Amino acid sequence: MVNAPDIAPRGTLADPLLPEPWRIAAVRKETADTFTLSLEPVNGAGGRAFAAGQFNMLYVFGVGEVPISICGNPLEPAPLQHTTRAVGNVTRAMWKLKAGDVIGVRGPFGSSWPVGQAAGRDVVIVAGGIGLAPLRALFHHVLGRRQEFGRVALLYGARTPEDLLYHTELRGWARRRDLDVHLIVDRATGNWQGNVGVVTTLVGRAPFEPKNAVAFVCGPEVMMRFVALELRKRGVPEPQIFLSLERNMKCATGFCGHCQFGPEFICKTGPVFRHDRVKPLMNVREL
């Protein structure tokens, strides 16, 4: 086990624009259109240090490159894990890859969840849909050092029960007495007997002390806006709310400007931001 750094590590390659070959050790199907790749370096080296919330650029040779959050355990960074949804050309090509295939990896890039600020406080993790992936790394970090935190609540919403990621892990987390795991779906299918509704409604019900809580939120941007609103209504101070944003990241090093979000480059000063820093930008329609 290694210590996750307080300052997020940057790409360790000599040339941050040059992908390094990594072999797919395993592919796990999570839902009908999402999957998790476990990667190991082709050169046989160990895992690569990263902080929860950071992302890598994954390159499917001959197709293209996409930014994907790292979703593994930052305290045990091998294998390198990424969960993504097959929605575009690159991720659909990635979906067809098998164990043993090789892809390119650049990274890690970007800012990380400021987990140190949550030490001694309650932790509220709010995820929507595939937004649980970048929060999974944070959750592993918190679980690995559980005694450093107060109450820990995971509030997770998805469209249907079949769309919930990490089923096996969720069941295990829900059984733990030192965690509060609340799941909710828009539509109850099958024999679902849990919560039905939108994830924002869980914020008011979860057991945490608002003034002494730090909230980490990831999901569709509109969801995050309303979750932040509910957290503020509940009494969580603005500086204690953090979001992970996504834009069209290409170079991941702040050169190309594709991911510009007002004065920010998401790839460099993000993807994790304190809510009060990006809140005014999130209401600008042209951005």
Next chain:
Amino acid sequence: MKNLKALIQEHPFFAGLDAAYLDLLAGCAKNVQFAAGEHLFHEGDPADQFYLVRAGQVALELHVPGRAVEIIESVPAGEVIGWSWLFKPYLWQFDARALKAVRATAFDGRCLRGKCDANHDLGYELALRVAQVMMQRLQATRLRLLDFYGQRP
């Protein structure tokens, strides 16, 4: 065992309520229990009750011909179920079924309406609280209409 007044007072729906109203409310209330799977009420039946859910979870459901019964929303402990008792024609619009064993405080809707008619201050207080719940559920429903999980985060 707590008495009805104490149970009403500590439920979040009545947080901050003037204690003077507690006797009036308790006069219309009783404690009820439902086993998991048992119905609290059915669509089309007279809406003669209003429930403070104290434990368990309730599903609001709608029967759609040709499809399985759809859960529209789940209502957990600490929330309320049923506002049709307050509005004509006083008929339930949905089914309500206990997902988990439910303990609730049930109010007689006719009794409550009578007290609201006789005491408009109480009526105003109740109407405001019911409107607050309706607003929260409307907003949540609007967000669900966006189907936002389908997008990339």
